[in-house]
Amino acid sequence: MMLNLQKSSLLAATLICWSMFVNASGSNEQAAKPGGDATGRLNYRSFIEPAKNIPRMEQLDFWDGFSFFRDPWVASPSITRDRDGLGPLFNARSCKTCHADGGRGRPSKHGEIAEPALLFRFLQANASKGDSRYGGQLQPLAIRLSHEKLTKPVQGEAQVRVFYEEITGRYDDGETYTLRKPRYEIENLAYGPLDKGTYLSARYAPAVYGMGLLDAIQETDLLNLEDINDANNDGISGKYNQVIDEVSGEKHIGRFGFKGLHSSLEQQVAGAFVNDIGITNPIFKDETCLVHQVACKQAASVDPEHVLDIPKKLHDLTVYMSQLIAPPPARDLQSSKSKQGQTLFYKLQCQQCHTPSFTTDTSYQVKALAGQTIWPYTDLALHDMGEGLADKGIENLALGSEWRTPPLWGIGLQRRVQGFSAFLHDGRARTIEEAVLWHGGEAQPHQRKFKSLTKQQRAALLYFLNQI
Template identity: 95%
Template sequence: MMINLQKSSLIAATIICLSMPVNTSASNEQAAKPGGDATGRLNYRSFVEPAKNIPRMEQLDFWDGFSFFRDPWVASPSITRDRDGLGPLFNARSCKTCHADGGRGRPSKHGEIAEPALLFRFLQANASKGDSRYGGQLQPLAIRLSHEKLTKPVQGEAQVRVFYEEITGHFADGETYTLRKPRYEIENLAYGPLDKGTYLSARYAPAVYGMGLLDAIQEKDLLNLEDINDANKDGISGKYNQVIDAVSGKKRIGRFGFKGLHSTLEQQVAGAFVNDIGITNPIFKDETCLVHQVACKQAGSVDPEHVLDIPEKLHDLTVYMSQLIAPPPARDLQSSKSKQGQTLFYKLQCQQCHTPSFTTDTSYQVKALAGQTIWPYTDLALHDMGEGLADKGVENLASGSEWRTPPLWGIGLQHRVQGFSAFLHDGRARTIEEAVLWHGGEAQPHQQKFKSLTKQQRAALLYFLKQI
């Protein structure tokens, strides 16, 4: 049974699934290729696999782009002009640091300084702006550079120490569970105290595979799912953030980032370059140094011939590679255990936010990604996830408790490929089960239904999620 994008069809699909298997074997064969013809091969060592349907010569561009994703950047000026431009302030020296093997970076441990994959935004409770002394994102590291233009060394802004509080609960059958609630303490503020009303919001770098296919979904197909005022009375009121496209200057829906702050994959990549690595680029041409960060501004101007840290060609190669990192194939969808879990997925109405399937735009700029039937299990919309997951800031139209629905494809491979697993926007959940248990707000009824399942049913549902 193919899932239609219209809400009415989704509801009909849910009604059907209560009394019969959700999908036919033929449909599951299609869902086994979550990226359509652009699905990658199954690789238990890395998520970095190009789409299978790109020509051999274009694969060379993919791997060229991957080298700029993988290799560390160095401070400018240097003799490696294709690899310099790091900083002056930054979070990591490479994309791979935070997106290890194309997946997620190493999660942060209790009592330790946050790992690079866990970055922090500075938010205000009543406005979409950052801190006057530190901007919108904390950059804990700084380049070491000696130059006559520098009157003093560049200083990283601060560090954050991570703590977890354990919360226990129990399922309806009496089995207990333990969740982790994070707490953050900021240390060594280099430029003075934070503004009154500034809050930290943690963001754990997501997996990057399949991003190009999400970029290729037509805006109208996403907007067909928007139901801000819950007109159909299903308890779900998803909405899309409204953001300014940095290239066109027009307002568009945000589909990338945990709050939907970027409208295109190209902008997401460019934003990560400038905010995370300190690499200016054709989209974001200015350093992130604030006026009072004198050494940072001086360091950013020591090489006047380097107007842009990353030239157009390298930018394009990196974006192209990001578009074509393919989602991995699904695994065991045909077993009775998987089919039982699949039926429970719909019975609990998880598909109301985790929309199973789309067909990408037939005129998308990358031909290999155009017109593909994909199975990402996301609507890319903002949903109220409750106070348990809320931060205290506002980001455009996103309130503190609203988060973008993450895609679920490949979620069960994280531990197998990377040797660790962590889920949700801040990595607090160590397992998929913990991630489900953190669902609150408009997802609270679905979480309660999950808690009321038997142990065998919970295992079947989790097994299905690990296969998609």
């Protein structure tokens, strides 16, 4: 009883702090342009929209970069030098395979082989290493190449079949809901059995818009939010993953990826190029073949040594394009339903992790993204999300149950733009409502409060989330 009282006064204090913060940023409510001047135009067909505040002719770089995002890579050697270098092992031939329309990829269906957008990490239980035969990431596809250097064909590593089990639950008002819990079975292991204790951790490709603005948030602004030991006693212990920057060798906070494993957007893009498509690049210069994957190594050696699959000039263009994919404008923020939802968002304390707003670094290297007041709804920190969502591995500082808070901007457009909706790190949630209901761990109290809302209140909160 005593404890509860303390807690609620703390909540009140947080709310006061919150309102001070938003007043400081010049507005007390969500802005219509979540990316500031770098917001895009509203587009119902695609999330690929350049930031509105770059001049038309500079947008050429954006669209040139986009061609490397869109166009599929082919196996080398080929007749198309600028577009070859795929594999030898890979998950997809192009970025857009998994980030369809700049959003998330096609969701996987019950009983079927996982779609390319669902990628699997191999993790050892309670350890920070992958599988001795398969490495850290399942690459189900391999190039079909015949070459004098190749003694046998390269084989994709394995496939994963996806199953969903339904779980039912009940809101406090008695209404029932159904969630899907995924289960994975690995098939056609091409390089022998997995190590004992190797687990699969699914990662469903995220949307790629607004990432440049997240990259432009100052590290100190994020670290100010860190509270590893919950010193302020609010039940939330945000911590930032620590990773070594591949370029500078310096330690930085990891803000990209579901576990916060990359410190910059450039590195995230480069990592996806080499691991997911097999495209060596200025940051990751070597193919990902493991020692025993002989054919993979032979195939990799078909290319002349020290020649990157994507040279720096074109890699930079791709990164530039990735930085400038704009978050979409907010839609209805003015209706009473939307305002009610916004009030509930803060009442439920969702903003404790889904930090609504930041002002980006005024000295960020891409001027269009510098000094913008943005509304991504994420602190980019790791939080314990509970057993229901946990995997078993350790990735740098991230424990199995810890996931990086995803941004919420634009999530309400997913169904309209992509024709489907799927949320969370593995795409298990079919609606935003289901995603909220999966919140556990530190977010368990928030989930309980959500369950205690009336049907009308729940609808208002979800309506608000669909508008931002």
